[in-house]
Amino acid sequence: MTSLLLTVLLGLALAMSFAWLLQRLTGNCSWVDVVWSFATGAAGVVFALAPMDGSGPNTRQIAVAVLVAAWSLRLGGHIAIRAWAGQDDPRYADLRRQWGGQFERRLFAFLMIQALVAWGLALSMLLAARNPAPGFRWIDVLGVAVLVVAVTGEAVADWQLRRFKFDPANKGRVCDAGLWSWSRHPNYFFEWLSWAAYPLFAIGSGWIWGWLALTGPALMFWTLRYASGVPPLEAHMARRYGDAFRDYQARTNAFFPGPPNSANPARPYIGDAR
Numbered sequence: 001m002t003s004l005l006l007t008v009l010l011g012l013a014l015a016m017s018f019a020w021l022l023q024r025l026t027g028n029c030s031w032v033d034v035v036w037s038f039a040t041g042a043a044g045v046v047f048a049l050a051p052m053d054g055s056g057p058n059t060r061q062i063a064v065a066v067l068v069a070a071w072s073l074r075l076g077g078h079i080a081i082r083a084w085a086g087q088d089d090p091r092y093a094d095l096r097r098q099w100g101g102q103f104e105r106r107l108f109a110f111l112m113i114q115a116l117v118a119w120g121l122a123l124s125m126l127l128a129a130r131n132p133a134p135g136f137r138w139i140d141v142l143g144v145a146v147l148v149v150a151v152t153g154e155a156v157a158d159w160q161l162r163r164f165k166f167d168p169a170n171k172g173r174v175c176d177a178g179l180w181s182w183s184r185h186p187n188y189f190f191e192w193l194s195w196a197a198y199p200l201f202a203i204g205s206g207w208i209w210g211w212l213a214l215t216g217p218a219l220m221f222w223t224l225r226y227a228s229g230v231p232p233l234e235a236h237m238a239r240r241y242g243d244a245f246r247d248y249q250a251r252t253n254a255f256f257p258g259p260p261n262s263a264n265p266a267r268p269y270i271g272d273a274r
Helices: 002-026 030-049 059-084 090-130 138-166 186-195 198-202 208-227 230-241 243-251
Strands: none
Touching: 002 030, 002 090, 030 059, 030 090, 059 090, 059 138, 059 198, 090 198, 090 208, 090 230, 138 186, 138 198, 186 208, 198 208, 208 230, 230 243
């Protein structure tokens, strides 16, 4: 087990080193998130399927591996399309301006932290796959359902945003249609929800270690809501669009979806914030 943990950690560090080199060669930091998504998915699949007792993978291990792969390919593929089109992530663009001449050095250190975070998140996948409970339980089925809903919801949010931006009638407006009228970051919400599926596989049958899988959704929630997700993106949008974005904030939940605040109706927007 120790060898497996260290090997995966080293692999993630190498993957994020490659991500750093790739963004330096292309000048586009979106490739960082592409590599992170694929690398984290690969780590989860290895954790799920690596032999532990000489026997082949059971149904739970295979289910977790398939779900991890589906999540990784969907997210990484979506970001790769944007990166291939030359769209840089505004969060990294802001860091480039803030860090100036120290950007490359500080970004490399930041990506090593991302590798460590990916390793911590992948541990939830390991615990989900390694639950010794016999058979495939009803709570495992619930875990499958939660992850399918999460991946589908995130894909729908991304599709709604893309469709909104490509409609000429919406030029100069912030996307507040569909799921984006219920949450300012529905894609982040569903991304977090996907990690909430793994504890369902891991917990139960008296296996005390399974409770550690709760660290996955907890870490992802903190990362998205309070660290590298919502705060830098909203700071960027507020600086660029001022009162227009603050109006959107006033009537729309930040993270968890909920009905729009009818006391703050929509007003015209200037600029395309996404």
